[in-house]
Amino acid sequence: MQWIYFIGRSVCHQIPERSFFIGNHQLPLCARCTGIYMGVFLGFLYLFSRKRWKGNKPPSLKILLFILLSWIPMMIDGATSYIGLRASNNIVRLITGFLFGVFWPVFILLLKNYQVMKGNNLSIVENYKDLIIMICALIPFAGIFSMQSIVVWWSISGITVGTLIYVYVQMIFIIIRNLLVSMNKKIIYFISFIISMMIMSGLSWLNDFLLAQYR
Structure with missing residues (x-):
């Protein structure tokens, strides 16, 4: 548990x-972060189940607008609660965080697969139906919070923290691969994992130093 808390x-x-x-x-x-990273996990899970993990076609402007609008509730909730205009609660934080995170995989896959000099015609998101299904994945996920079981704790914690690590590794991988095109992918992934753990460890220690009094 302490290692999971450290990464978180x-x-x-x-x-x-x-x-x-x-x-x-x-x-x-x-x-809020639980909602974000559970959203990222379920978003990836849906796209992988639909065999879109090699998608490289940018979403249409209408799809992009829909995604951007789904990010607004979290921004409003966070901003208005932090400046004292209203009081938020954990349910609202969970839902708005989920809406913010569930579409991250679309952009992560696009950054990873897009090829500047080649045709990009493999869709990641094809229509609004994909987006609605991804959002509706929140419903069964939210229901498990009523189950006070240590198995549920480990399941949610493992998924969210594992997804957090996965996002770090993927983003570092994208950066290194674009800088070192000829390097073997397995080596890049290994380097990305090491760098990710170093960054996350540094941020965790900084967090512990600055925010420990609030916990």
Whole structure:
């Protein structure tokens, strides 16, 4: 558990009042971050199940607008609660975080697969139906929070923190691959993992130094 909490601190404040507890154990990510990274996981899961992991075609302007609009609720919720205009709660944080995170995979896959000098005609998202299904994945996920079981704690914690690591590795991989085109992909992934763990460790220690008093 301590290792999972350590990794979670690389992106999250872990303030108890803004986090869910399952089986008397606080989740390693706050409600909003839990929503974001569970959204990322379920977004990837849907696209992989639809065999879109090699997609490289940018979404249409209408699809892009839909995605951008789905990010606004979290921005409004976060901004208005932090400046004191209104009080938020963990359910709202979870939902708005999920809406913000569930479409990240579209852009991660696009950055990873897009080829500047070649035709890009493999769709990642084909229509609004894809987007609606990805959003509806929140419904069964939200239901498991009522199950106060240590198995549920480990499942949610493992998925969200594992997804967090995966996102770090993928983004570092994209950067290194574009700089070192000829390098073997397996080597790039290994280097990306090491760099990701170093960055996450540094951010976690910084978080512990700056925000420990609020936990």
